[in-house]
Amino acid sequence: MTQAVADLFVIGGGINGCGIARDAAGRGLSVTLAEQGDLAQGTSSASTKLFHGGLRYLEYFEFHLVREALEERETLLCAMPHISWPMRFVLPYSPQMRFENDTPTSRLLSAVMPWMKGRRPAWLIRLGLFLYDHLGGRRILPGTRRLDLSRDPAGQPLRPGFRRAWEYSDCWVQDSRLVVLNARDAEARGARILTQTRVVSARRVGDLWEIATEGPQGAARHQARALVNAAGPWIGAVIHDVVHLETREGVRLVRGSHIVVPKLYDHDRCYFFQGTDGRIIFAIPYEQDFTLIGTTDKDHHGTPEEARCTEEERDYLCAFASRYFTRPVRPGDVVWTYSGVRPLYDDGASSATAATRDYVLRVDAAGAPVLNIFGGKITTYRRLAEHALEKLAPFFPQAGAAWTARVPLPGGDFPVDGVAALTGRIRAAHPYLSAAHAARLVRTYGTEALALLGAARSFEDLGPDFGATLTGAEVNWLVAHEFARSAADILWRRTKLGLHLDPAQVAALDAYLLTSGAGAQRLGPGGGPRGPEETPRPPDRL
Ligand SMILES: Cc1cc2nc3c(=O)[nH]c(=O)nc-3n(C[C@H](O)[C@H](O)[C@H](O)COP(=O)(O)OP(=O)(O)OC[C@H]3O[C@@H](n4cnc5c(N)ncnc54)[C@H](O)[C@@H]3O)c2cc1C
Numbered sequence: 001m002t003q004a005v006a007d008l009f010v011i012g013g014g015i016n017g018c019g020i021a022r023d024a025a026g027r028g029l030s031v032t033l034a035e036q037g038d039l040a041q042g043t044s045s046a047s048t049k050l051f052h053g054g055l056r057y058l059e060y061f062e063f064h065l066v067r068e069a070l071e072e073r074e075t076l077l078c079a080m081p082h083i084s085w086p087m088r089f090v091l092p093y094s095p096q097m098r099f100e101n102d103t104p105t106s107r108l109l110s111a112v113m114p115w116m117k118g119r120r121p122a123w124l125i126r127l128g129l130f131l132y133d134h135l136g137g138r139r140i141l142p143g144t145r146r147l148d149l150s151r152d153p154a155g156q157p158l159r160p161g162f163r164r165a166w167e168y169s170d171c172w173v174q175d176s177r178l179v180v181l182n183a184r185d186a187e188a189r190g191a192r193i194l195t196q197t198r199v200v201s202a203r204r205v206g207d208l209w210e211i212a213t214e215g216p217q218g219a220a221r222h223q224a225r226a227l228v229n230a231a232g233p234w235i236g237a238v239i240h241d242v243v244h245l246e247t248r249e250g251v252r253l254v255r256g257s258h259i260v261v262p263k264l265y266d267h268d269r270c271y272f273f274q275g276t277d278g279r280i281i282f283a284i285p286y287e288q289d290f291t292l293i294g295t296t297d298k299d300h301h302g303t304p305e306e307a308r309c310t311e312e313e314r315d316y317l318c319a320f321a322s323r324y325f326t327r328p329v330r331p332g333d334v335v336w337t338y339s340g341v342r343p344l345y346d347d348g349a350s351s352a353t354a355a356t357r358d359y360v361l362r363v364d365a366a367g368a369p370v371l372n373i374f375g376g377k378i379t380t381y382r383r384l385a386e387h388a389l390e391k392l393a394p395f396f397p398q399a400g401a402a403w404t405a406r407v408p409l410p411g412g413d414f415p416v417d418g419v420a421a422l423t424g425r426i427r428a429a430h431p432y433l434s435a436a437h438a439a440r441l442v443r444t445y446g447t448e449a450l451a452l453l454g455a456a457r458s459f460e461d462l463g464p465d466f467g468a469t470l471t472g473a474e475v476n477w478l479v480a481h482e483f484a485r486s487a488a489d490i491l492w493r494r495t496k497l498g499l500h501l502d503p504a505q506v507a508a509l510d511a512y513l514l515t516s517g518a519g520a521q522r523l524g525p526g527g528g529p530r531g532p533e534e535t536p537r538p539p540d541r542l
Contacts, residue, residue: 009224017230018182025189027400036198040179046340070136082446141169250346257309258294309337345374411446468500
């Protein structure tokens, strides 16, 4: 079946594809987006989940990248105060820590201070943090302060050798929720969002693209005036095997893995640890009961689907964190791992760590235009979408102006400091909710939590209890409004409740999705069997 001609056809339902679809739909363009699996099933659910400037990119003099990301932090925070929030990062100082030795800063220092041998004087780190505080402007987030680790609680879980630290600001974001909320907003503005739908070919026919997809309803054909390749780490496969473009542009796949362990400390701050090998990792409070540690940075040679945290990476992260924490982090403590692949523009950098994190947008206009998107960060997705629309502007003179800055995503229409007030409102309307349940709903759905709870007057009214405060009402909401189809969509991307449920509870959720027909609701009449490509990628477990 061939659909009406769309202005844009977007390949990929990660943050870049969904961000572009939302922006374009809001400018009045007709948009279709196809995602081969679940929204955010690729890199966009496997990030460190920070809206950050990237302190370490200052070492590479990537001031433009850092400034753009720093400027975005507060813009994004205001548009989604439910799924993102400020975090403080503690950077312990030790003169023994080594920094990457092929950064421009390293080369400069080895010329003027050769005796430092890869180390950084404290004043230089303070200077970096000064730049970080001021490069991108800051109205909401507090600036850097110095800590005495012998007195501050942040020093308590650390080895006694660490006496000094700095504490600076960045933000946390629930990455996969960010993606689905962009997709929902795009849909509300007229975009067609097709999940479980793989693009198998795209070719130019006259002034149009003719696109073939395979999805739950079988094969379909689409026409569009322009194509956007937002396939993330699959970008090369789409360029060569789907669109058949001749291009010299390269993509470098760099794998980053994280480990999750039971909570290592009680306060709510994160740590930024500098390694003896020049790399850095974060340790971040995660999902109330856990600590998230990552990431590694390795060239990835398989397909993106094959990215897994190897035992070597797991052991590396455990050893790295154990150089800082008094209580060693052991491989046996690891309860979950995940791994993602960065699709970096290949700039010929010598190491995975040094490859540019900036994004590169390339239009091929030898006929109907196609825009290929290399790289990017969660933090700069909104700016990347604006730049993508600028690149496409010559082909769509009717498109509206940029509009997304500070426009709330679904559920984010409340003040940035309004979480406590909203939680109070929800508990007043639904007094049967525990404090933890209400807090989780606010941090997941924002003001939409009220619609999700509807007219329920007791916990029992919310339907089956799957454990960890997940109820039938929430599952139904996720299926009806958030494109969820399977237990994995719900437990690992719309929420992270997979960390809290046992196998029997997961099986009960699976059974509910099958028997209630909830998983088929968005398929429309006829439903259709799930193809092998629709099987969600299981979360990595060691
Ligand atoms: C370990 C790690 C940590 C990171 N941490 C951060 C961080 O803390 N902060 C930050 O700002 N950034 C971070 N990033 C970067 C950020 O996660 C990525 O830049 C971003 O998620 C890329 O999004 P994307 O939409 O380009 O790709 P993806 O999210 O991978 O989306 C591409 C989608 O295209 C789909 N697709 C592919 N081929 C087809 C096809 N033929 N048909 C239909 N669909 C198709 C895929 O299924 C996939 O869902 C991190 C990255 C990694 C790897």
